Amino acid sequence: MSRLKNQNYKGHGLSRGKEREQRAPVRFKTTLVNTLMDVLRHRPGWMEVKDEGEWDFYWCDVSWLRENFDHTYMDEHVRISHFRNHYELTRKNYMVKNLKRFRKQLEREAGKLEAAKCDFFPQTFEMPCEYHLFVEEFRKNPGITWIMKPVARSQGKGIFLFRRLKDVMDWRKGTAGKKLTSMEAQPTQSAVNPTSSHDTRSSDDQKDEIPVENYVAQRYIENPYLIGGRKFDLRVYVLVMSYIPLRAWLYRDGFARFSNTRFTLNSLDDQYVHLTNVAVQKTSPDYHPKKGCKWMIQRFRQYLASKHGPEAVEALFSDMDNIFIKSLQSVQKVIISDKHCFELYGYDILIDEDLKPWLLEVNASPSLTASSQEDYELKTRLLEDTLHVVDMEARLTGKEKRVGGFDLMWNDGPVSREEGATDLSGMEKFVTNTHLGCVNDRKQQLRQLFRSLQMQKKASS
Numbered sequence: 001m002s003r004l005k006n007q008n009y010k011g012h013g014l015s016r017g018k019e020r021e022q023r024a025p026v027r028f029k030t031t032l033v034n035t036l037m038d039v040l041r042h043r044p045g046w047m048e049v050k051d052e053g054e055w056d057f058y059w060c061d062v063s064w065l066r067e068n069f070d071h072t073y074m075d076e077h078v079r080i081s082h083f084r085n086h087y088e089l090t091r092k093n094y095m096v097k098n099l100k101r102f103r104k105q106l107e108r109e110a111g112k113l114e115a116a117k118c119d120f121f122p123q124t125f126e127m128p129c130e131y132h133l134f135v136e137e138f139r140k141n142p143g144i145t146w147i148m149k150p151v152a153r154s155q156g157k158g159i160f161l162f163r164r165l166k167d168v169m170d171w172r173k174g175t176a177g178k179k180l181t182s183m184e185a186q187p188t189q190s191a192v193n194p195t196s197s198h199d200t201r202s203s204d205d206q207k208d209e210i211p212v213e214n215y216v217a218q219r220y221i222e223n224p225y226l227i228g229g230r231k232f233d234l235r236v237y238v239l240v241m242s243y244i245p246l247r248a249w250l251y252r253d254g255f256a257r258f259s260n261t262r263f264t265l266n267s268l269d270d271q272y273v274h275l276t277n278v279a280v281q282k283t284s285p286d287y288h289p290k291k292g293c294k295w296m297i298q299r300f301r302q303y304l305a306s307k308h309g310p311e312a313v314e315a316l317f318s319d320m321d322n323i324f325i326k327s328l329q330s331v332q333k334v335i336i337s338d339k340h341c342f343e344l345y346g347y348d349i350l351i352d353e354d355l356k357p358w359l360l361e362v363n364a365s366p367s368l369t370a371s372s373q374e375d376y377e378l379k380t381r382l383l384e385d386t387l388h389v390v391d392m393e394a395r396l397t398g399k400e401k402r403v404g405g406f407d408l409m410w411n412d413g414p415v416s417r418e419e420g421a422t423d424l425s426g427m428e429k430f431v432t433n434t435h436l437g438c439v440n441d442r443k444q445q446l447r448q449l450f451r452s453l454q455m456q457k458k459a460s461s
Contacts, residue, residue: 012055012058012073025045026047027046027057028049028055029049029057029060030059031060034370035368035379035383036059036368039387040387043387056079058078058080061365062087062364065082069084079341081343081344082341083240083243083343085336089328089330090345091151092151092216095121099121099326102118103119117326120319120322120356120358121358121359122218124216124218125137126215127168128215134168135165139165143163144163144220145161145219145220147159147219148217148218149215150215224351224353227256230259230260230261232256232257232258232259233257233350234254234348234349234350235347236251236254236324236346236347237251237253237344237345237346237382238250238251238328239406240328241389246410247412249389249403249406249407250321250407250436251385251406252436252440252442253440254297255295255297255300255375259293294372301436301437308355315355317434324409325414342390343364344386345363346363346365348361381440381442386406388403389404396453402433402445403445414432414433415432417431417432417434418431
């Protein structure tokens, strides 16, 4: 295939059609120097390209996407690691806006009961544009705790808790307030050009500063589930290969991130109590680098089963499945579903003492830097299996329901755990094909899968 004549366009994956059938190396590019680079360099038949070299696979950061996506010609087989407007799900304010809109749509089309399945995010107001609505709500419920979060930062930066309206007033008058004045004068700026205020580098650890800073004010979950008196949240990985039709995979591994300090509502200023981000916790004087502050999600699931029984745990994990699917459906019609794109999302979920899961946020670039040996092994497995599902080598048939540690949970409809075709006629018996926190015997499964695919290939040739 020839390169486009327009000099503003850069072609990738060109002249590879027949070559690929003869197993030409997959040319990859990435700017991330962490676990991902190790996985890509060790993958058989893959070859790194640098600078302006042509590539077939690019694990890019979103700043590259914003600047180059519209000027890049990509051949059929080429893949990149983000959807063009991923921020519809991964910016805190857009995520809530899309979920609220989707909830209204469900209520219109399917009734209140179905719409209630979207009640998994805390009451949220975008600041400063919904400030007056927030004040109204604040006055209805005096004494409760709220949390302020910048919409496009991470690692716990810029977050604070408050119970007094005076704290928000002070915030508005402070340095952020100066920026917000210009925002209030141009309330539609972010709507006109949403990408202008969101830039992510190598991970969810690096979201660049934005010219005018929007915040969300969110009702704080005052009754989190505690283990050993400590607060935690869960990081879960969801891989989306397509939005139209929606095709999403759930990874079996994940982890719980704990705060180092016992939970209390008496010290709202103590970030070590309230924020579970590793970037925050590792600065704590009590932080133990080798021990870290993480549990594998399998250990968490076993702990809950021993305390509450398997049925309560099944119900909780089923509620989490609902969060993954409904949140993806809420952006299904607004995300540009390009066949060259895939995305590995990091979901942050908080569990309250009633075993209800709450969606805190979704990260477009979950951190791939390891905080311990166990963390490195988890991220290596996760990335190897992501590459298996993306399938640059064209080995899969497209009918697989499991690839390594990934289980296909949605394929233009729910996927059944049972073998054979998805049958929704008996919904009472229907069990979704998800295994979060279950045994991840991926090596054995991959061996069997690739052996079976080779045998099928031989039989058909």
